[in-house]
Amino acid sequence: MKIIMHIDVNSAFLSWTSVENIKTGRGPDLRNVPSIIGGDSATRHGIVVAKSIPAKKYGIKTADTVASAFQRCPDLVMAPPDHGLYTRYSREMMQYIRSYTDMLEQASVDECYIQLDLPTRDAALAIAYQIKDGIRNKLGFTVNIGISDKKVLAKTASDFEKPDKIHTLFSEEIPDKMWHLPIETLFMAGKSSSAKLRGLGIRTIGDLANSDPTIIEAHLKSHGRMLYAFANGIDDRDVNPVREEPKGIGNSETTSHDIRTVEEAFPLIKRLSASVSARMEKKGYLAGTIVLEIKFSDFTKCSRQTPCRFAVKSSEEIENYAIRLYQEIMEQNLGRSIRLIGVRAVKLVKSEELPPEQLSISDIIKPTYKKDQKLQKTLDMIRDKYGESAIHKGKDNINF
DNA sequence: TCTGGGGTCCTAGGACCC
DNA sequence: TCTGGGGTCCTAGGACCC
Numbered sequence: 001m002k003i004i005m006h007i008d009v010n011s012a013f014l015s016w017t018s019v020e021n022i023k024t025g026r027g028p029d030l031r032n033v034p035s036i037i038g039g040d041s042a043t044r045h046g047i048v049v050a051k052s053i054p055a056k057k058y059g060i061k062t063a064d065t066v067a068s069a070f071q072r073c074p075d076l077v078m079a080p081p082d083h084g085l086y087t088r089y090s091r092e093m094m095q096y097i098r099s100y101t102d103m104l105e106q107a108s109v110d111e112c113y114i115q116l117d118l119p120t121r122d123a124a125l126a127i128a129y130q131i132k133d134g135i136r137n138k139l140g141f142t143v144n145i146g147i148s149d150k151k152v153l154a155k156t157a158s159d160f161e162k163p164d165k166i167h168t169l170f171s172e173e174i175p176d177k178m179w180h181l182p183i184e185t186l187f188m189a190g191k192s193s194s195a196k197l198r199g200l201g202i203r204t205i206g207d208l209a210n211s212d213p214t215i216i217e218a219h220l221k222s223h224g225r226m227l228y229a230f231a232n233g234i235d236d237r238d239v240n241p242v243r244e245e246p247k248g249i250g251n252s253e254t255t256s257h258d259i260r261t262v263e264e265a266f267p268l269i270k271r272l273s274a275s276v277s278a279r280m281e282k283k284g285y286l287a288g289t290i291v292l293e294i295k296f297s298d299f300t301k302c303s304r305q306t307p308c309r310f311a312v313k314s315s316e317e318i319e320n321y322a323i324r325l326y327q328e329i330m331e332q333n334l335g336r337s338i339r340l341i342g343v344r345a346v347k348l349v350k351s352e353e354l355p356p357e358q359l360s361i362s363d364i365i366k367p368t369y370k371k372d373q374k375l376q377k378t379l380d381m382i383r384d385k386y387g388e389s390a391i392h393k394g395k396d397n398i399n400f
Numbered sequence: 401t402c403t404g405g406g407g408t409c410c411t412a413g414g415a416c417c418c
Numbered sequence: 419t420c421t422g423g424g425g426t427c428c429t430a431g432g433a434c435c436c
Contacts, residue, residue: 066402187435188435192434252404304429305430
């Protein structure tokens with residue numbers, strides 16, 4: 001029988017920091033005291049990235065501000081994030097789990113799905129215990145494992161009682177184990193969807209499962225259809241062990257103080273472009289489109305994108321596009337101060353897959369940037385003066 | 401008290417083509 | 419001069435995940 005497991009590290013960032021502290025003897029075990037991994041408030045990075053189980057008992061939640069976490073618990077212990085460390089521990093864990101099966105899909109740095117074909121549910125439980133205890137004994141941290149034959153149910157089950165626990169959630173267990181949970185705990189039911197569902201009188205996952213799906217869909221579109229299916233344990237997503245190509249590569253940064261001038265903005269855009277370029281280079285991608293994102297000091301967001309004339313990868317090229325987009329945004333938002341700038345490369349192509357036809361005449365002639373449409377302007381002028389039929393394309397695949 | 405950074409997917413509206 | 423519907427692509431914004 002097909003078995004899907006969801007394996008999730010308990011308080012991952014916090015556990016991994018603790019294991020490293022124990023190894024190096026340079027810090028405390030944070031797991032059994034109220035503690036958080038948090039950013040630096042002085043540089044406006046002050047949010048909770050991970051919390052210990054004791055910290056959770058104070059009502060501290062991920063993405064709370066560090067300040068509010070300390071208000072809830074003045075004795076809180078805090079450590080800074082270390083993403084390099086997390087990547088190392090993540091690799092070790094995935095490698096260990098692969099010794100059981102290659103049918104592994106990594107869902108994030110600290111969680112994965114595996115799919116197994118086993119004779120019985122008892123066999124599934126036995127293997128889950130082996131994996132859980134193996135990780136604890138060999139790597140020094142604990143995981144929760146959810147077992148089912150559906151991804152969404154395995155995922156939900158792994159979030160039941162923690163830490164170091166295994167739970168099953170098969171279809172016939174749904175009414176008992178899942179339907180009493182608040183709607184907010186359903187996978188993919190975030191703030192906005194939950195609020196809409198509450199507005200419809202839906203308070204639990206069971207309420208949603210037993211509601212009228214046409215009403216749900218009328219209010220939440222295709223997302224509503226998906227949530228209704230999840231609430232009923234319907235999920236045909238497969239465990240996909242093939243690493244998907246990334247759709248985009250980007251970096252953004254919240255600045256320690258608001259940006260008000262181009263003199264402050266340009267160096268940051270330059271740095272972000274250099275970082276994006278280096279990451280693309282490393283993975284062998286070129287970008288077909290560059291996106292610039294801005295978060296203003298009132299937290300409203302704004303983004304602009306532009307296709308590149310030719311696929312780009314160099315820091316200078318990315319920076320040029322990004323700066324023009326920045327100027328375009330700021331022309332429309334004169335005098336506003338900025339909290340965050342992001343640069344993102346999308347429409348990625350593998351560098352070795354670039355066809356030689358890339359440099360075709362239509363690529364050269366096709367105007368791709370608003371501010372650079374000299375050709376278009378000239379054409380418009382001619383048409384204004386001599387009429388629409390005065391000039392036209394000589395070949396179908398050349399778009400004026 | 402003062403709100404991160406990395407992503408993916410969906411939708412609505414407009415442009416453009418047939 | 420006006421009418422039109424379907425399909426596709428692009429952009430900006432929003433929702434969601436960890």
